[in-house]
Structure formats: structure tokens, C-alpha cells
Amino acid sequence: MAGELNVEVVAADRKVWSGAASIVVAKTTEGEIGIMAGHEPVLGLLATGVVTVRTSEGEAVLAAVDRGFLSVSEDHVAVLAEAAQLADEIDAASVESELAAAGEDQAASRWAQARLQVAGVR
Known part of the structure; x- marks a missing residue:
């Protein structure tokens, strides 16, 4: 179309x-x-x-x-x-834990933050 x-x-x-x-x-x-x-x-x-x-x-x-x-x-x-x-596939609590555990790992932090943004948490 x-x-x-x-x-x-x-x-x-x-x-x-x-x-x-x-x-x-x-x-x-x-x-x-x-x-x-x-x-x-x-x-x-x-x-x-x-x-x-x-x-x-x-x-x-x-x-x-x-x-x-x-x-x-x-x-x-x-x-x-x-x-x-x-968004409906993301478990925000689990991703928050991943973000906390990411520490200095910037790639893991960015991935967790993107998922939290999509989930409407950040």
C-alpha cells in the first residue's frame, strides 16, 4: 500500500x-x-x-x-x-538485577537500560 x-x-x-x-x-x-x-x-x-x-x-x-x-x-x-x-517480553525486576550486576560492563549496562526504557521503567 x-x-x-x-x-x-x-x-x-x-x-x-x-x-x-x-x-x-x-x-x-x-x-x-x-x-x-x-x-x-x-x-x-x-x-x-x-x-x-x-x-x-x-x-x-x-x-x-x-x-x-x-x-x-x-x-x-x-x-x-x-x-x-x-515491552511485554521484559521482566523489569530481572533486568534491574542484571543492571546492578553489570558493574563496569558498559555493553551489559546499555542493553539493560534499553530494555528498562522499553518496559517503561526508565
Whole structure:
């Protein structure tokens, strides 16, 4: 359909979410990028953070992603992450414990913080 994106959010071990969307916003190593229908082809390196997908129905789908790639071609967006979780998959108490245990491990801290942000805790 014109004006829509076909979006897939995929982790290394599973498809996390797919559907039609009006916009996708993701954090790359170069900064935040917004993708709408008709966007030029792009291949970006994802930073650990939050990907926001605004569905065609207006719902916001939030996914925490841990590194990977963002690929845009024609009206298809693929978010290919090492790990990804939607809000309803996140146990905030467990992630808070992981964050406390991360100590000096910045990568683990960023991943925990992204999941807490998606879960609405931070």
C-alpha cells in the first residue's frame, strides 16, 4: 500500500515483530534515524537502544535492540539485531538485577537500560 513500510524486527534467534508501519525510528552508531515510505536505500549499524515502529493503525511498538543492522530498500525496513525484545517480553525486576550486576560492563549496562526504557521503567 502506498505510504506504508513493510517492517521486520528480527533477533539472531527469532522474528520479534513484523507488520505495516508509517515510520521507524532507530538509533544507529551515527545517530538517530527516521525512516518513512519512499526513503532512499540505507544500511546502518545499529547501536544498542530502542527502535520505535509506528504502525499503520497509529500504535507505537517499542523494541529494545542490542546491536545489529538496519536495512532499508524500497519500502521495506529490516531491523536485524543480535538480540531484541518487546515491552511485554521484559521482566523489569530481572533486568534491574542484571543492571546492578553489570558493574563496569558498559555493553551489559546499555542493553539493560534499553530494555528498562522499553518496559517503561526508565
